[in-house]
Amino acid sequence: MTDIKRSSSSLRMGRRSLLQSMGVAAVGISFAGLAGCGKTESGAAGKIAATGEEPKLNFYNWDTYIGETTLGDFKGASGIDVNMTLFASNDELFAKLRAGNPGYDVIVPSNDFVERMSAADMIVPLDHAQIPNMKNIDQSFIDVAYDPGRKFSMPYTWLTLGIGYRKSKVKAKPDSWKVLFDSDEYKGRIAVLSEAGDMFRLYGKYLGKSVNALTPADIQTISALMEKQKPFIKAFHEDNGQDLLLKGEVDLVLEYNGDIAQIMAEDEDIDFVLPKEGSQLNSDTLCIPKGAPHPKNAHALINYLLDAEVDKKITETILYPTPNAAAKALMPDDYKNNPVIFPSADQLAKCEYAKYRPDMQPLYEEAFTRVRAS
Amino acid sequence: MALLSRRPVAPLEYTRKAWMRLWIAGVMVFLYAPLLVLMVFSFNDSKRNVVWRGFTLKYYEKALNNDGLIEALVNSLTIAALATVFSVVLGAMAGLMLWRFRFPFKGAVEGALSLPIIVPEICMGVAMLIFFAKVQWPVGLPWPLNLSAITIAHITFCFPFVALVVRSRMASFNREQEEAAKDLGASEWATFRDILLPHMKPGLIAGALLAFTLSLDDFVITFFTSGPDTVTFPVKVYSMVRFSVTPEVNAASTILILLTIALTAVALKLQGVKAIADAH
C-alpha cells in the first residue's frame, strides 16, 4: 500500500525507511527520534489544501484494492497526503465504526453495508457537485436498489460469486450450484464460503428463488440440504478459497470472480464459471463516514478515483470488474472481453444484489451455526 | 566444569540425558519447522506461498521500504514494551496481594482479576471500543501518546497473567526467611527488596515474557482500540493476508525473528552471562 507514497520520492523515503528500521532495532528505546522521522510528513501543520482543509486524509480500504501509484499521484495532483489503512471484512468495518468514527474520511463498504450504514446514520450524503466524475459511471450503476440515485455511495468495483475449479480434475464444466450444494460427485474436494447469509442466499438461487425472497421456511429446507451436503465439503473457507484451489487442497471452490481471475493469471489449469441458476452480485463502494475530519478532501479523493485514467490504472492492478464506463473503455480487449471478469448480459440478468435484511440475518447465522454443529 | 565433564551424567543433569535431549529436539522441530518454511518462502519469487518459483530478495526490499509495515512494527514493539513494564509491576503487586493478605471480598477480587483471562477477546475488544468512545478518549494525539488507548487495553489483559504466575511462584516461598530478616531489623522495604524480590524473579521473567508475547500478538482487542494512525503489526498483517500471506509479510517476520535473536544475544553479552547466572 504505502509503496505508493514512496515511488514519488524514493530517495528520501529510502533514508527514512532506513532510519525506521534502525528504530526497530532499538526496540522503542529512542521514542523521540522515531516520532521525529515517522511523523514529519503528516504533521504538516499550517499548510492548507485546495479544498480549504489541512492536506490530510484517512482512507480505510481493503488490501490490494488500489493502483500501484494512485495515492502518490493524488498527492501530486491535490497536495493531499493520504494515509491508507486496511480492513479485512465489512463486519469488522461496521463493528468498528458503530461506536463512533475514530477519524476515517473515506471507507469502502459493500452494497448491503451501504444500506445498513445509511439506516444507522453512520455515513453522510455525498455532495454530487463535488464529484463531477460521477458522469463516468455506467448508468446501470446509478439507480441501484441499495442506494437510489447514489445519495451515499459511489461504486468502486463490482463482483459476483461463482465456482472456481481446476480444469484437469473435473469431468464436465461445473456450471450448476448442484456440484457444490447437492451432490457427492466431488466429495472431499470442495470448499464453500463460511458466511451464513451468502450461503443461504446462493442455496436459494439453486432452488430457483430470489436471494431477497427467502422465508424462515426456506431456511429450514436449505438447512436440511446443507446438513446432507456437509460430509462432502472439505472446509468452510474465510474468503481465501482461491488459495485452497491454487494449493490443490480442493478442486472446486465458491469464490468471487475477481479473486479467481487473479489466480488464473498464475495457473492455467484454473477456470471460473457463473452457475446457470444465477448468482449474487456485490459492489464495493466509496462512502464518507459520519464525523469524517476532512469531508472536502474525501470528496476530492472520491472524485479522483472515479477519473477514467485513474480508474483504468487501478483496474489494471486489481483486475476486478469496474462500474466505471469511461475507464472500461480505455482497458485492453483481453480485460473487456474476459468472460470471467465480465459475464455475459444474459448470465448477469439472473444475478441479483442482496438486500440488507435485519430480520433474516440472525436467522441465517443461527441456522448456519446449527448446520456446522450437526 | 572440568569436574562435570569427567563425571558421568549426574542425576539432576536432565539436559544431558539422551531421552530428554530427544524430547527437546522433537519439540523444537515441531516449533521451528513452520518458521523455517516461512523463512524459506520469504525468498520465493511468487506472490503466494504455494509453489517455489525461484530465489529473490525483492520482498525484503519491499518490506523494508513499506513505511506502513515498519511504522506498524515500531508501534507494536513500543506498545509491547510499555505494556510489559506496567503489567509486570501491576501483576507483581496483585500477585503479592493475593498471596500475602487476607482481606474482605478477597474471593471477588481474585475472580475479577482472572476475568481478563477468561473474557473472550472479541467481547473485551467491543467493551474497550465502547468505553473509549463513551469517555471520548482523545484521538489524533502525537506519537506515542496516540498509542495510549491500545496500551491501556493491553496492560489490562496482560497483568492478570503476570499476577497468576507470580502468585504461583510465591507459593514456594519460605516465610521464615522473611520473618528472620525482620527479626534482624530489616525494614519492610529492605525485606521486600532483598528477600522477596529475588525469589519472585523467575516468576517476573516468565510473567514479562508472557505479557510481551500476548501484547505483541494481540489482534482483536487492538483492532477495536486502534484508529487510522495507530496501526499495529498484527492489525496490519490481518488486513494484508486476507488474500493469503504474501512473501512480503514473510520477509518482515523473518527480519523480526532474526532481530530478536540478535538483540537477545547482545543483551546476554552486555549483561554478561555471569550476571544472569548469579541471579538464579
Add this chain to the structure above:
Amino acid sequence: MSLQNWQEHKRPFAAIAGAPILWLALFFIVPMAIVWAYSFGENSGAADIVISGTLHNYKRAIEALYLSIFFKSLAVAALVTLICLIVGFPVAMAITFASDKWRPWLLLGVMLPFWTNLLIRTYALMTVLGGNGYANKALGALWGSASWLRTLVGLQPLEVWTPVQLLYNNFAVVLGLVYVHLPFMVLPLYSALDRLDRSLIEASLDLGAGHLRTLSRIVMPLAAPGIFAGIMITLIPALGAYLTPDLMGGTDSQMIANVIERQFKRANDWPFGAALSFMLIYAMFALVALQSLRGRRKPAQVH
C-alpha cells in the same frame, strides 16, 4: 503459612493493592459493565441497542445448540491443555536444570516462535501440514523407503502412498492449538520448578526411587501451583481460540469463540454475543470461586 490480615499491615497492603485494584476497576470492570448491560438488551435498528432488561438473550444462550458447542469446545481445550502439559513439562524441567549458559537460550528457543504473528504462524503451520505440504512429503518418503526395504528382503512393496489428511479436521485444530499454546504452559511450569529444592530430588533418587517415581511423588506435588497456573493459562485461552478452528478446522470444528465472534461481527447481534460471553464468564467465575475455596482449605492441611 498463614495469611496476614490486611488491617494489621495497612500500609504495605495499600501500597501493593491500590494500583492493581484501581486499574482493574477503571479499565476493565467499567467497560465490561457496559457490555454486561447489553446482554439484557435488544437490537433496535442497525446500530442501536435498547437495554430493556430482557432475559431473551440468556434463554437463547442456554439452548442445547449453544451448550453442546460450549461443551465440545471445553473438551477440545482440555485435550489441548493435557497435551501441552505432557509436552511442556519435560521442556520446563530441561530449562530449569540447564546450565546457566544454556537457560536463557532455551527460554528464548521456546518463546521465539511466539513473537511471530499468530496468523502468519498459523499459515506457516498450514503450509507444513497441507495435502502437498512437507509433513506429508516426509511421511511419503518414509513410506517409500519402507516399501523399498520390503522389496529388498523379497516382500511385496507397499501400496502407493496417499497423503494423510492433516488439515481441515479436528485433529488439525488440536495440533494447531497445541502449537499456539505451548509456551503458555511452559512458562508457569518453569517459574514453579525453578528454585525447587533439589536436595529433595537427590534424596529421592539416592533412596532408590526411579526418575518417574521421583517425578510423580516429589517434583509434581512441589510444582503443583505452577501446574495449576499453567492449566489456567492454557485452558482458558484455548477455550477462547477462534482463529485456529476457523483456518485449520473442518466443517464441524467451530468452537464457542467462533460463535461469539460471529455475533459481534456478521450477525451484528451484540446483545446475544454479550450474553454468550457472560455465560462463559459466569461458568468460569464459578470454577475459579470453587478453586479458591479449595485452595484456601488445602494449605491449612499441609501446615
